[in-house]
Amino acid sequence: MNILRPITIGGQEFKNRVLFPPLTTGYEDKDGTINEQSRAFYTRLAKGGVGYIVLGDVAPIPSFAVTPKLYDDSQIECFRKLADNVHAHGAKLGVQIFHPEYNSEVLNALFAAGKMEEVRSQLHHDMDHFVNEVMPETLDQIIDKMCACALRAQQAGVDVVSIHGDRLVGALCSPIMNTRSDEFGGSLENRTRFALMLVKAMKAAVPDMVIEYKLPVITPERGKGGVSIDEAPIFAQWLEQAGVDMLHVAQANHTGNMADTIPPMGVQPYCFFADITALVKSVVSIPVSTSGRIIDPAMSEELLNEGKADMVGIGRALLADPDWVNKTLAGRPQDIIRCIGCNEGCVDTVLNRSFIACVVNAENGFEAVRFITPAEQRKKVVVIGGGACWLRGCSCGCY
Template structure:
């Protein structure tokens, strides 16, 4: 099976082709450090057999965003503890390096002063205009902070740095969001300049570390409208993928471009988007480069993943919600037929709904999710078979059968305990 075959990525080897892609979890501590809940979550995924885990949205600055952060040396120890725990299971740890599209320092100062009204106004303004207003000097400072973050990650034993090609980086690349007329705006070569500066900075601060790049693609809806704003249209994305490979990037992670205001565009609920909806775009990137390419986008079953690899769409499969539903997905795949994987039903009730409501990530199909090692569901010691008849909201148990004349009004449920 292709999914279980190892693959070489730069100087590292992934033991199989399944990764946990970057997701916002809400598990981190208030300062963005890796605490017990976050540690247990990722360790449990590694224990389940995943080859590569990426921590989403790791900031090199102290942002107001509820994401992981690595902006001072005191945080190195927690990341090192996590890296060591994952390495026990031969699982590689990546951090997704990102910077939000707002003035972090200015906003932090308003929050420090307690001027919430001004802070909200500033945040709203920045989300619309920061890409055009951020100065070259500020961008250089951000690069320095990113470099320091990368150095800390390398010291902690992190295996991979994934550049978050959306948010600030992707917005600068975008023809939709970038209206600059300096060296960071206008023509394609200018719009990708900062993204390449980020790659160059990583190589300067950690020459031996593996570099992954999340390449967000602005896709086209059936009605011809565009989906996503940050990132690039496919023609430029293919061109950029070749440049990234030449710049020394070891792997490309293709995803749907964000900045739409609609989380369903990137994490679609059941029935709203076809399975493997990024496949045609990912394949175009894959055909343009020789380095490994990973895919995401409503990939559910092993058959889905196998088909993508066999058809030359990608080399590595990213399973996000699927691994929330069943962290033992890979172990069960290794066990072969007869071992049932609990498949995500894409309800988005425990995962994306929780994040949008400022709660931590969870899954309605996995009661342990978010409580790993603290809440452990085990098989019942005494197994029973029970047949329940529900009649007009009244429950009957064997052998107390309802009367035959009421059978037409029955709704039968059979439940194995």
């Protein structure tokens, strides 16, 4: 199968074409440390055969948000441990570096003082206005911090630095959110200036790392962060020229409606970003991946066979079954536990400041401590009340 074939990107060989896209998990410690829970989760994915794993939303600054953080040299060690564990199973590791679309210093200070009402109101203001208020000098400093973060990732043995094209970067690129009148606003060239400056700075800071860019595309139906569908092919070519080694074309996750990016069952068709990805892929020569409701090997294979993508991102479906790749390799795709798109154990829990724990995989989130093994003694068991109702909000209508 094509999805199981290796691929070379930026001079590095990835053992197959299945990637775990960036998903904020809520597993890390409050200071962003990769703890045992986080390490066990990603290691389990690597053990299950995934070729490339991306750590979502890694912050280059201290922040109150529940994401991994890599802003100080003392944090390198925990990333090194993670990289070693993932590499032991033959997978590559990437960190998705982002900068929030808010004034983190102001918000951190309010959060530390416990002024939660003010945190909420400042956040609300910044999500719409920071992109237009941030000074060019501050943008330069943000690039320096993101590059310093990439350098630490390189020191930790991470293979790929993935630039998050949403959040602040996507807000600046956006024809909807960016209303600036300086050199960072207006034309496509101006709106993407910061993104391209960042790519070039990263390339210079970590020349030996593979540089990936998550390219969110705004359509008439969906999204606020990133570039419009007409602009995407032009911007993709500029990104390639600036030194990007691979593109991940997927919906933005933060600056729009959450269901745009992470649609629950029945909201978007399967593989809903595939045609937009194909449009981008047709104009660049670097590998292009996509994600968005791709849940089984047959769908993934079709995307590759049709030439719409070079790699497939399997997010929630890998929470449901981390052995997705190994079962495919073993010729047992029918045994894969399918993601039902309920968003209950992943999206809902993370939004409520807890951690991902998939409702169809009892081990997920507990990979370090919970192991489901075959019963020592076989028994006949009757399950009473095991219908879909317990998922709450699953839209089956029976709850």
